[in-house]
Amino acid sequence: MIDFNLLVAICILYVAFLFLVAFIAERRANAGQVGWLRSPLVYTLSLSVYCTAWTFYGAVGYAARSGLEFVTIYLGPTLVLIGWWWALRKLVRIGKTQRITSIADLISSRYGKSNTLGVIVTLLAVVGTTPYIALQLQSVTLSFAVFARAGADGWPMPDLNATALWVAGGLAVFTVLFGTRNLDTNEQHHGVVTAIAVEAVVKLVALLGVGLFVVWGVAGGIDPMLSRISDSPLATAPFNGGRWVGLTFLSAAAIFTLPRMFQVLVVENADERHLATASWAFPLYLFLMSLFVVPIAVIGLSDMPAGANPDLFVLTIPLSLGKEGLATLAFLGGFSSATSMVIVASIALSTMVSNHIVMPLWLRLQGQGATVSGDVRKLVLRARRISIGAVLVLGYLYYRLTGGSAALASIGLISFAGVAQVLPALLGGLFWRGATRRGAAAGLLVGFAVWLYSLFLPSFGAGAVLSADLLANGPAGVSWLRPQALFGVTGMDPVVHAVFWSMVLNTFAFFAVSLGGFPGPMERLQGAQFVNVFEHSSAARGWAHGGAEAEDLMMMAQRILGPDEAQSLFLRAAQEQGKGGYLPETTPAFLERLERELAGSVGAATAHAMVGQIVGRSSVSVEDLMAVADETAQILETSVRLEAQSEELSRTARQLQEANEKLTELSVQKDAFLSQISHELRTPMTSIRAFSEILMDADALSGGERGKYSGIIHDEAIRLTRLLDDLLDLSVLERGQVTLDAQEGNLRELIDRALTATGATEGDDPLIIRRDRASENMQLVTDTDRLRQVFINLIANARKYCDAAQPVLRIDVRRQGDMIAVDFVDNGSGIPKKSQAIIFEKFSRLSDQSSAGGAGLGLAICREIMANLGGSISYLPGQGGAAFRVRIPLVYAKAA
């Protein structure tokens, strides 16, 4: 018979062995020889913290009470791991890139590093996990009790409470020693994980050993075993579909949200690829763990005395058959299950408590938290150790308070349902960028409250916390608020009922509040990195070191401001600090300036966050910021391109409008031109028609009248002809189709001939011509007839329009390079400034002095001729009268 002392000695030896394993693993890890410590096998085995004493002992009890329903507890995790590619992979990637330390940290980080959320999740985890730790303590003490009772001569029944206290104390020491040896940046504990893996093997071997003994040692083989199973009450256990779905969902959620599962699955993960192995190996482990549950339960129910606790069949069956060695192995299996759960859970909880509650409080008490120095590490470790102790004390107190009365399995499910409240905020944060901090907080609080009210508090039994009356009739008799029949839904299993309502209301609150608000800049930044983690990061990522701050800042600035602007900004700053090169000291002044520059591109809040994060070296890595910066730069680029396009479009629209205006103007001009032509043609025609009719039917006309009227007809016909000639001439000149006859001539002779043609050389001419004949003596090559036509026109105009009492026309000639300038200046009142621009247009007679006869085409023709000759004609303002300057090239070049 194993006495108490021997059992304790075995326990101590086993724990010492675990110490040794953990110690060696830690030593190897510190020496850099991680090797097998980081194998997928160790990772998979460490996931077995899922299988606690509840599953080790409790699964058999569960099967004995409810048949195959216990399978749901393994079904959920199996489904999640098989579908690892969908969610777990993303979770692990985020955990590594963001350096996540716990599930509270994940939620807090995702929603803009909100510590409020961190606190909520931490409290939820503590409340949800404490009963579970109590459960482990209970299972260990109960297993001690089994051995005590089994002895016929028996050692005295030990004090269960004292045993629990000893166990709790021992676990606290172990956890503190290996869980808080050092403050690793990525919170990995090689020693603990290795010890957990060893315990996983012990659990499995123990349960398989009992199972094999039961099937072959008791039942006598597989066939008799199967027949006993079909004869047992298990075969006829009722099947409750709602509970199956609800419990499978719950256990699947637990994989994501249980603090200890998050710890081993995400935080302790050494390599993302290990997940791929675990995706089949862990379900296999669970399968083996559950393989003999039914046989053990069946044999226990039939062979054990009535009233024996089915939760302890794993121990009592071998003991009752005298297999003390096997019983001890089973005891160690249960012990392993309990200890591994408590160790990992208390590490996870202590991390949360110290990071989200103790540290923020301490920093606030210290006043300015920014000035803390190297002391923080020691402080954090101390906070962790105290937290571990506190968590175990809480567990012990809970154990004492509940008196170890409740059935193991029900506490497990209540705990699962509590931590599952994190699920909506977690998955929403992983896949939906619109999820907000307020939405997450609302969902968590609502779910937590519903869970407390409808499941946790009622679990203490009627009259314990909630009165029997309240449970039966609802608060103040409001029946639809009955804790176990919310909104009048009755007949549901209490656990399924609570899970259903808490998850529905939680999810609804999460989405409704998220949709009603808008995420802040920090939330957006973090949300982008979580949801798009695969685009933003590569798998293997070294921890960023803070040494190259200025360079990191520059890389980021370049992506936002563009290389040139960023480089000149950094160069200027470096020069001002008296440094060479492009990298200035990251002084506050410089950072402020940089932030302002960045704010111009991405807005102040984002700029602040980005600079703050690079300089503060917090958990967002530089590469992630780069990814965001790239995204921002792309958006900027796109918007710049869009702007350019829209500018181009409006430019085109403007051009079209201008073209349209020009066309309209041309159309108006054409109408005006036709109207002018019509007028100029019809006027002489009117006189001709009227007088020819008079001549035709008037016999009474005198000879003088007849002669006069014939003369008018003749003059008007000539006027008409001249007009048509001018029009044709202008049309030919305008189209550039004129054939010019270039020949050598003397300018003085040209002017002489022009004056003669206008009659200015006759003695009685009122117009006095002033000229310097000597300066006019120049040879030139041009179309002399055309040039003379221009001169004649200008002289005739002076004669017609010069309004001086004694009109004088001065002709000045001077040479300008290879051009000749000939000015015609009269002493009249000149041309008003506003008209100077239009005198060269067709039909632009300034006053309608028809008696003078011109149609307003003269100067237009002159302009066309000069353009064809490679020269120009222009009005010279400020000469005291009307003044025109004609410029002619000395030698006409056809190409010009």
Next chain:
Amino acid sequence: MGKDVLLIEDEPNIIEAIRFILSRDGWSVYTHSDGQTAFDKVLQTRPDVIILDVMLPGKSGFDILRDIRADASTADLPVLMLTAKGQTKDRELATQIGVSQFMTKPFSNTDILASVRELAAS
């Protein structure tokens, strides 16, 4: 007949022709060539019929017609308008202002005589 016609026109040869045609028919023909002062001439001569050119120096025939129609003492005077531009929009504008008759140059002598007679009779 023995009635008065005021001819507002700036082209000397056309003045000569119309004066001849109307004088031979027994009209007294007064002429004026400047747009600016044409309305004063109208008030001064009080003719029975006005013949008005559109293109005049100083002021357009349309503006003069407006003045005539705006003044109560001349509003009912028959006005025959002549234009060498011959565009429909000129005719529309003239009708809108209240011209009595509209004629495009060149015209037939009998037409203009008939028009003036008709206007004087109405």
